[in-house]
């Protein structure tokens with residue numbers, strides 16, 4: 001291979017790799033920390049959870065197509081969402097049935113090829129920012145239902161696609177064919193013998209339509225997900241993405257879901273909250289657009305599957321145990337150090353002396369796996385920028401994590417994060433002011449865009 005060829009391959013690998021690694025869309029990087037706009041003012045009505053939905057619409061919910069193929073405030077599925085990569089931006093496309101600018105001319109076979117194999121009608125390979133490596137598992141009936149939904153129920157909207165901003169030669173798509181050979185398995189989900197129907201349904205949903213691994217599975221050298229099911233020990237063990245950390249979803253008792261009961265997982269997927277924590281960052285898109293709409297059977301199946309994942313990569317040397325000491329010191333005002341003082345002044349009113357908050361309404365910090373996560377990006381990000389709205393059953397949340405980026409400098413944020421990382425028995429590694437500076441720079445404070453996207 002000539003050196004220029006190597007350069008091109010490497011550069012192209014980098015460009016699509018980074019595209020997939022950074023696929024969480026731009027608005028997610030800029031959480032709206034301002035006062036909530038009433039949901040009804042900006043959104044068209046959505047079906048009440050539990051309301052009858054046809055199968056295709058249901059699969060679209062499961063797969064959360066709307067989260068990427070829409071812009072906040074724009075018509076559903078018209079595309080235009082910018083996905084940042086360090087070498088340039090790409091845009092999700094119009095997937096309404098408009099014949100000129102959308103997918104109105106796609107046959108069922110062509111649609112299947114795009115959604116499951118990542119190849120568009122004209123033959124060009126899609127960047128794996130489109131999670132086709134997960135959607136490959138979708139069975140034929142679900143793809144057909146999805147196709148019928150897009151063709152018959154989604155209104156056609158003329159809206160031209162925006163060209164990718166990745167400069168030549170990084171924008172070449174042929175290396176994606178090599179990527180597919182190396183990292184991509186096109187098989188649909190095959191039920192596992194010896195597992196019951198609920199487990200298999202859960203596996204199908206988590207690995208396939210739910211594309212949980214796209215955020216929660218660490219990525220390899222070409223930003224390929226390291227594993228697409230439970231047979232791989234890296235699967236769902238947590239990954240950084242867009243200045244958030246999507247935590248470990250295996251049964252690791254400290255940093256994973258080992259202490260969560262089946263019911264705790266169900267409650268989180270339904271309402272975005274439970275006794276251990278609240279959804280924030282990019283997980284809010286999953287709760288707001290997708291998981292809350294699943295049937296009880298499907299939420300149960302997902303929880304059953306997640307509860308079956310062997311504990312991996314806990315990163316905690318000893319099991320989490322609540323330590324009353326921190327609470328006693330805070331209660332008596334006998335705290336030392338900048339972090340503890342900041343906590344007393346800025347955080348205690350909501351999260352409490354005992355770090356238990358008022359779950360599920362005000363998230364606990366004591367023993368919260370997101371706080372114990374070896375990667376502290378989420379903690380830094382949420383303390384800098386606050387959280388976005390959780391909207392469940394059409395009702396926005398009432399309490400919100402405020403932003404502190406204006407009030408606290410990098411050192412102060414690091415101090416208070418280090419305090420919550422080590423208080424009440426938490427044992428998280430230390431963060432530095434430099435870690436905070438990096439995330440402060442990469443998250444945009446000016447944006448007041450609302451992250452909630454609706455299918456209709």
Ligand code: HEC
Pocket residue numbers: 023059060063064065066067068069083090091092093094095103111114115120121125126127129130131135146
């Ligand atoms: C995580 C973000 C994301 C999700 C979720 C997602 N897509 Fe995509 N999709 C993209 C991006 C980005 C592209 C364009 C990729 C490119 O230009 O290479 C794309 C491209 C496509 C295309 C090719 C369209 C064309 O231009 O010809 C189709 C069809 C498509 N998506 C359908 C779907 C459907 C159906 C769903 C839900 C089952 C879905 N997508 C979910 C990001 C996403």
Ligand code: HEC
Pocket residue numbers: 276277278279280342343346347348349350351361362363364365368370371379382383386387388390397399400401402404416417420
């Ligand atoms: C006005 C109440 C309020 C104050 C003050 C507050 N928080 Fe929060 N915090 C919340 C709420 C509510 C959540 C849950 C996420 C959401 O729904 O916004 C949260 C979530 C968090 C989380 C993520 C945990 C999870 O599972 O959701 C962290 C970390 C956190 N807060 C840290 C802090 C720190 C550090 C301070 C002080 C600098 C602070 N909070 C001050 C209300 C508050």
Ligand code: HEC
Pocket residue numbers: 024205206210211212213214215216244245246247248249255256257265268277278279280281282283284285286291302368369370378
């Ligand atoms: C777009 C990226 C993304 C996708 C897709 C995604 N998640 Fe998440 N998830 C996150 C992030 C970021 C967090 C950390 C914030 C939080 O705790 O809510 C998270 C947190 C969670 C938590 C809480 C874990 C904890 O320790 O607090 C659970 C449970 C979870 N996700 C389950 C799922 C499941 C199941 C799916 C697939 C149906 C999924 N997620 C898909 C980004 C994602």
